[in-house]
Amino acid sequence: MIDDLPTDRAEHQPDDTGYFGDFGGRFVSETLIHALDELSEAYGRWRRDEEFVQRMDEDLANYVGRPSPIYFAQRLSEVAGGAKIYLKREDLNHTGAHKINNTMGQGLLAHYMGKKRVIAETGAGQHGVAAATVAARLNQSCMVYMGDVDIQRQAMNVFRMRLLGAEVTGVSSGSATLKDALNEAMRDWVTNVDDTFYVIGTVAGPHPYPEMVRDFNAVVGREARRQMLQIGDSLPDALVACVGGGSNAMGLFYPFIADQDVRMIGVEAAGQGLETGKHAASLCAGRAGVLHGCRTYLLDDDAGQIQHTHSVSAGLDYPGVGPEHAWLKETGRASYVSVTDDEALQAFHQLTRLEGIMPALESSHALAYGFKLAADMRPDQSVLVNLSGRGDKDIQTVANLAGLEL
Amino acid sequence: MTGRIKDCFSTAKTASRKVLVPFVTAGDPDPEWTVSIMHALVAAGADLIELGIPFSDPMADGPVIQLASERAIERHVDLGNVLKMVEEFRRADTTTPVVLMGYMNPIVRFGSERFPSAATRAGVDGLLLVDCPLEDRGGLGVAMEDAGLDGICMVAPTTSRSRVETITSNASGFIYYVSFKGITGAGQLDSQGLSDPVNQIREFSTLPVAVGFGIKNAEMAVAVAEHADAVVIGSALVQVLAAAATEKAACAMAASLVAPVRESLDNMKSGVCPGQTEKT
Ligand SMILES: Cc1ncc(COP(=O)(O)O)c(C=O)c1O
Numbered sequence: 001m002i003d004d005l006p007t008d009r010a011e012h013q014p015d016d017t018g019y020f021g022d023f024g025g026r027f028v029s030e031t032l033i034h035a036l037d038e039l040s041e042a043y044g045r046w047r048r049d050e051e052f053v054q055r056m057d058e059d060l061a062n063y064v065g066r067p068s069p070i071y072f073a074q075r076l077s078e079v080a081g082g083a084k085i086y087l088k089r090e091d092l093n094h095t096g097a098h099k100i101n102n103t104m105g106q107g108l109l110a111h112y113m114g115k116k117r118v119i120a121e122t123g124a125g126q127h128g129v130a131a132a133t134v135a136a137r138l139n140q141s142c143m144v145y146m147g148d149v150d151i152q153r154q155a156m157n158v159f160r161m162r163l164l165g166a167e168v169t170g171v172s173s174g175s176a177t178l179k180d181a182l183n184e185a186m187r188d189w190v191t192n193v194d195d196t197f198y199v200i201g202t203v204a205g206p207h208p209y210p211e212m213v214r215d216f217n218a219v220v221g222r223e224a225r226r227q228m229l230q231i232g233d234s235l236p237d238a239l240v241a242c243v244g245g246g247s248n249a250m251g252l253f254y255p256f257i258a259d260q261d262v263r264m265i266g267v268e269a270a271g272q273g274l275e276t277g278k279h280a281a282s283l284c285a286g287r288a289g290v291l292h293g294c295r296t297y298l299l300d301d302d303a304g305q306i307q308h309t310h311s312v313s314a315g316l317d318y319p320g321v322g323p324e325h326a327w328l329k330e331t332g333r334a335s336y337v338s339v340t341d342d343e344a345l346q347a348f349h350q351l352t353r354l355e356g357i358m359p360a361l362e363s364s365h366a367l368a369y370g371f372k373l374a375a376d377m378r379p380d381q382s383v384l385v386n387l388s389g390r391g392d393k394d395i396q397t398v399a400n401l402a403g404l405e406l
Numbered sequence: 407m408t409g410r411i412k413d414c415f416s417t418a419k420t421a422s423r424k425v426l427v428p429f430v431t432a433g434d435p436d437p438e439w440t441v442s443i444m445h446a447l448v449a450a451g452a453d454l455i456e457l458g459i460p461f462s463d464p465m466a467d468g469p470v471i472q473l474a475s476e477r478a479i480e481r482h483v484d485l486g487n488v489l490k491m492v493e494e495f496r497r498a499d500t501t502t503p504v505v506l507m508g509y510m511n512p513i514v515r516f517g518s519e520r521f522p523s524a525a526t527r528a529g530v531d532g533l534l535l536v537d538c539p540l541e542d543r544g545g546l547g548v549a550m551e552d553a554g555l556d557g558i559c560m561v562a563p564t565t566s567r568s569r570v571e572t573i574t575s576n577a578s579g580f581i582y583y584v585s586f587k588g589i590t591g592a593g594q595l596d597s598q599g600l601s602d603p604v605n606q607i608r609e610f611s612t613l614p615v616a617v618g619f620g621i622k623n624a625e626m627a628v629a630v631a632e633h634a635d636a637v638v639i640g641s642a643l644v645q646v647l648a649a650a651a652t653e654k655a656a657c658a659m660a661a662s663l664v665a666p667v668r669e670s671l672d673n674m675k676s677g678v679c680p681g682q683t684e685k686t
Contacts, residue, residue: 017541017542025541025542026539026541026542027510027537027538027539027542028465028537028539029465029466029536029537029560029562029584030539030559030560030561030562030564030565030573030584031466031562031563031564031584031587031588032564033539033562033564033565033569034562034564034565034566034569035564037566173469173472173476174462174463174476179463180463183463183464183465186465186466187465187466187468187589190466190587190588190589191587191588191589191592191593192587193564193587194587288514289510289511289514289515290509290510290511290514290537290538291463291511292463292465293537295542298511300511300515302484302515303479303482303484303485303512303515304461304484304485304511304512304513304514304515304516305460305461305462305479305511305512306462306463306511
């Protein structure tokens with residue numbers, strides 16, 4: 001049985017105006033304020049509706065395949081030579097990543113709100129695929145915005161979305177990656193606000209998205225908490241998750257926030273190295289500003305122009321981050337580190353060879369850090385790494401980096 | 407309300423004149439031309455100038471203004487440069503109000519607390535933040551009030567009645583009514599549909615109402631001005647300027663777009679628009 005959607009824990013909710021401390025808010029054009037009010041109201045209502053919750057639980061169980069297992073990576077742990085490394089297997093979900101937990105929730109909400117058209121932005125294509133999948137099942141028309149650069153490097157996912165019946169629109173402005181896709185989706189939403197539901201793919205954007213996307217992904221942390229207690233009769237000593245916008249990390253962290261002894265570590269993309277400027281580490285190397293509807297940490301230049309980012313993994317290639325992470329960083333409840341392209345690739349190969357599990361390049365960032373961390377810990381301790389997605393989508397990238405043509 | 411915006415609208419009201427507001431992106435197509443373009447616009451009949459602050463991620467703008475932003479950013483135009491342009495404009499024009507329009511992040515980076523006083527010192531009269539509703543202004547709002555920088559607020563077709571009341575009671579300068587659901591430069595504007603929302607604003611506020619988004623020519627401007635005190639012309643002008651090869655050409659093109667609009671607005675028969683009670 002799957003838990004209810006999380007009940008309020010006042011101290012960990014955004015305030016009435018959508019702020020986690022100094023971060024969050026609704027930095028959007030006036031035209032969208034009404035739509036956000038409507039969304040807040042609908043979400044507040046349906047999340048407590050018995051039928052909605054039951055349908056959500058059924059879909060998560062029978063369609064997504066939840067609960068996802070916790071796997072003890074024995075060989076990996078032996079090589080690390082320290083703490084036990086456990087993996088939360090979000091890679092085993094339908095469509096291959098945690099993203100579907102959220103699109104299932106938002107798609108269903110759109111359905112209950114009577115919206116027949118959904119739009120989404122995507123970077124790696126994982127969220128786009130997850131949105132297109134749910135739209136197909138709920139008979140919603142689906143438009144996905146994707147940067148031209150990402151369309152190039154994730155051609156397989158583009159075709160997957162089209163097979164699912166979604167329309168994929170390329171975005172050529174700016175850096176032609178995820179941030180620009182998000183701008184374009186916002187423009188679509190402003191224009192078609194009456195009949196369109198915007199399915200945002202991470203814990204960023206204007207209130208109530210950061211809270212709502214977190215809640216839909218919190219099933220990851222709730223399951224993990226219960227599973228770890230069943231397995232070892234104790235909570236893990238540390239949680240490790242990669243952070244692009246931050247949805248898989250928030251989903252894992254959230255149910256553990258009150259467990260003060262559990263360390264929470266978010267891993268950002270250091271790309272070619274923080275010192276090169278070619279990275280996507282907004283929390284580690286950025287500062288507070290306003291992007292895509294919220295006040296949060298971001299990467300910008302001295303004029304306040306948003307910078308182009310770099311990561312080998314398209315899903316982490318984003319110059320902002322969810323506002324709740326900014327807040328967890330400032331309060332010190334979570335800490336944030338970064339891992340380079342090379343380290344992530346090494347972790348990709350390591351897990352593939354040692355455990356026969358091919359991780360997404362995004363998740364490989366978490367694995368790389370989790371491995372280092374475990375090596376410095378005691379054998380009676382444990383590290384839980386969120387394996388947010390599987391690596392099938394990245395095979396092309398990995399081959400190209402090795403100089404191979406598939 | 408600062409002196410210049412207030413004076414502009416009261417003078418116009420006395421003269422039964424519609425306020426014409428062109429929008430240009432600061433630094434586009436060439437940072438050296440912006441001040442001359444502003445003067446040319448005034449000479450051709452503009453009453454108030456909206457100057458766009460370039461931003462890399464203009465979510466509420468269509469491709470025309472987005473590209474203008476990109477061109478200006480390529481020329482390294484930052485908020486400091488924009489203020490210098492206004493300062494230079496003020497040396498020759500001390501009466502035409504200038505409103506800066508843009509997004510929040512460049513302001514944050516400049517310093518939300520210090521920006522308003524720097525702006526008024528440079529001769530800026532108002533600030534319109536596309537992605538920052540009243541509730542989210544925080545320290546910036548306080549600093550704007552202290553500096554006497556008008557916070558121009560937008561009202562959209564989707565804005566609820568109770569929110570219109572809140573917005574109008576906190577706004578200063580004028581109210582900017584967004585004529586349709588969409589991004590700048592898009593859409594087919596329905597001027598008939600303006601009557602109700604503009605009247606609703608006037609129920610709660612005596613501030614002048616400007617209408618913008620999608621006004622491309624004199625005919626549309628006149629249709630809008632039946633309801634509004636001011637009309638904004640943005641993308642149409644930016645589009646024209648993008649093609650200019652020289653400063654002189656840019657100024658001439660700007661003038662030739664604005665002058666016929668001015669003339670048509672002045673030829674409007676009624677002389678009174680809804681909400682205006684004084685006749686002269
Ligand atoms: C497998 C996987 N993990 C992580 C991410 C990063 O997103 P987030 O930080 O929101 O979890 C993505 C995004 O596409 C992804 O596909």
